Amino acid sequence: xxxxxxxxxAQELIAESxxxxxxxxxxxIIVATxxxxxxxxxxxxxxxxxxxxxxxxxxxxxxxxxxxxxNDFPPSVKYLFSKQIVDESxxxxxxxxxxxxxELAPTQKQVFRHPYGMFSxxxxxxxxxxxxxxxxxxxxPIRIAALNLGPKIVEFAWMEALTDxxxxxxxxxxxxxxxxxNQSHINMGRRIVEEFVAKPVDQEMARxxxxxxxxxxxxxxxxxxxxxxxxxxxxxxxxxxxxxx
Amino acid sequence: MLKVDHERCTECRMCYxxxxxxxxxxxxxxxxxxxxxxxxxxxxxxxxxTACLMYCPAEGSIVEAATGRxxxxxxxxxxxxxx
Numbered sequence: 347x348x349x350x351x352x353x354x355x356a357q358e359l360i361a362e363s364x365x366x367x368x369x370x371x372x373x374x375i376i377v378a379t380x381x382x383x384x385x386x387x388x389x390x391x392x393x394x395x396x397x398x399x400x401x402x403x404x405x406x407x408x409x410x411x412x413x414x415x416x417n418d419f420p421p422s423v424k425y426l427f428s429k430q431i432v433d434e435s436x437x438x439x440x441x442x443x444x445x446x447x448x449e450l451a452p453t454q455k456q457v458f459r460h461p462y463g464m465f466s467x468x469x470x471x472x473x474x475x476x477x478x479x480x481x482x483x484x485x486x487p488i489r490i491a492a493l494n495l496g497p498k499i500v501e502f503a504w505m506e507a508l509t510d511x512x513x514x515x516x517x518x519x520x521x522x523x524x525x526x527x528n529q530s531h532i533n534m535g536r537r538i539v540e541e542f543v544a545k546p547v548d549q550e551m552a553r554x555x556x557x558x559x560x561x562x563x564x565x566x567x568x569x570x571x572x573x574x575x576x577x578x579x580x581x582x583x584x585x586x587x588x589x590x591x
Numbered sequence: 592m593l594k595v596d597h598e599r600c601t602e603c604r605m606c607y608x609x610x611x612x613x614x615x616x617x618x619x620x621x622x623x624x625x626x627x628x629x630x631x632x633x634x635x636x637x638x639x640x641t642a643c644l645m646y647c648p649a650e651g652s653i654v655e656a657a658t659g660r661x662x663x664x665x666x667x668x669x670x671x672x673x674x
Contacts, residue, residue: 439607439620446616453614519622526624 351544352487356536359495359556366560367503371571376504378575379511389517390450392574394462395471397441399566402465402475403434409482410489419486419542426534427486430494433527444520470562470569470581477562481555487542492555494535497563502528504567561585592632592656593643599652602628606643606653613642632656641669 375392378384384392407430414424445457457463466472481489505528509521543552561582568581595606607628610618617634621627630643630653644665647653651661662669 436620436626440622440626443619453616454611455614516622523622523624523626
């Protein structure tokens with residue numbers, strides 16, 4: 347079998363994301379959870395924000411889906427994307443069920459209006475969401491490289507550690523149950539990059555998109571850590587871009 | 592009391608969506624990795640509410656727990672107004 351053209355790139359992106367996943371702002375939440383557990387209000391703040399992000403994936407993927415045309419990629423690529431949409435929807439439902447179970451509010455409509463579940467445009471969460479949505483105009487393998495071999499790998503690592511630290515059985519299962527799907531998204535990303543990101547210009551673009559997605563995801567995680575632990579720490583400094591033209 | 596027949600359910604989630612929309616919240620996603628749709632019998636108000644039966648597209652996928660009788664498509668009494 348011929349060597350897949352994007353194999354080295356996929357390995358490179360995975361290695362970079364794994365290196366970044368070793369320390370994330372969620373680490374402080376994990377340490378606090380191990381030390382004194384996650385009280386109900388803190389758990390609701392955590393799940394509320396993660397739910398807000400998950401439901402925004404309907405918006406992100408809606409934009410990405412519009413960029414897919416007939417016969418531009420084999421059906422397997424589109425099948426995998428549709429599976430990812432369903433999985434993301436499942437995770438959104440799991441978070442919503444958890445919020446109702448933990449009595450953040452009695453109904454979904456009230457959770458939408460609750461400060462823990464409300465979407466705010468002036469937030470790192472929104473910054474990350476719009477950053478991903480902006481990839482709608484890029485080729486599908488580029489945006490899959492950015493998300494599935496970037497933030498998804500970072501998320502996989504912190505979620506595994508957090509699951510381990512949580513004592514509450516139902517809350518633990520809310521996170522543990524996502525593992526299979528999240529792993530499949532990473533594997534799918536690897537496969538698509540290996541097969542379809544072949545040209546040097548595309549490979550460079552995938553590197554850039556992955557770096558940007560990881561950076562913006564970390565910004566969201568920083569905000570999440572502060573929100574859950576009810577503190578204020580300085581956000582990561584904005585990246586300086588040298589304009590050469 | 593209702594339950595989901597997983598041999599027939601297509602996991603389309605229409606029942607989940609309509610149940611949430613009506614603020615009953617009886618339909619939920621199971622926490623195990625299969626993430627199948629289940630009905631919380633303590634929250635379900637059947638036969639007072641039959642909305643999930645109206646939206647379910649998969650024949651036989653919601654049944655009465657006690658008798659096993661399929662209620663999809665909804666039987667005639669499901670269309671009658673409940674007291």
